Amino acid sequence: MDFICLNFSFMLRFSQFNWTEFEGEFWYCQVVFDAETSEEAGLVPPADDSNPSTGGCGPFSWSKLIPLSPD
Template sequence: MKYPMQSLKNTLLTCSFLLTGLLLVACSTPYHTTDLPAPDIKGSYTDNYNYSQDIEAKQWIINNQSVFVYQLVNNAESYLTAKNSSANPYYPDKFSRFEWTHYFGDIWYCQQVYDASTAANANNFTIYPKADSSNPATGGCGLNGHNFPWSKLIPN
């Protein structure tokens, strides 16, 4: 699939390089933000802090006031990156990374990144390491020494 140059500005392309006698380049599928798959956890929830969590095909809405428009959805690795709406009360026009996991039959999520300057930075696991999903009910969400519990998504 070819994308016009203008569309490439909104495309996040992740490439990894492997050297085995010759240089091979493997790139993830370049999605334009309008062509992204919906998150596998798409649905309407209330979390264990009593906030509404509406995970839609193109955006995540928290408590009917914060909107995050998807830039990349990786269902295989259970995360997505999103642009924070300019109307959000916290960190408008920044970028976030939401990670999710299944734990004892429940879905838990962590907004591991909430203030990245670019989508590429929010998607960079060296800059912002993956959250620890080993026991989301007790911790593992947060950076720089923070260890918050993840939020449990309870279907409405």
């Protein structure tokens, strides 16, 4: 699953985030952070999500989402 959105850290730039589920866990990777247009951000190939626990997010690692349990 991919999302293209405005990046508020880099004003008027666009980002691409990839999300995946792997072995019951959810992960995300920010593939693009400074594209000038949403079209440019969308042209970048998605990250390798075959095993996000070992890499595949370009030079960075995937980030694992950890659910919070209610107190």
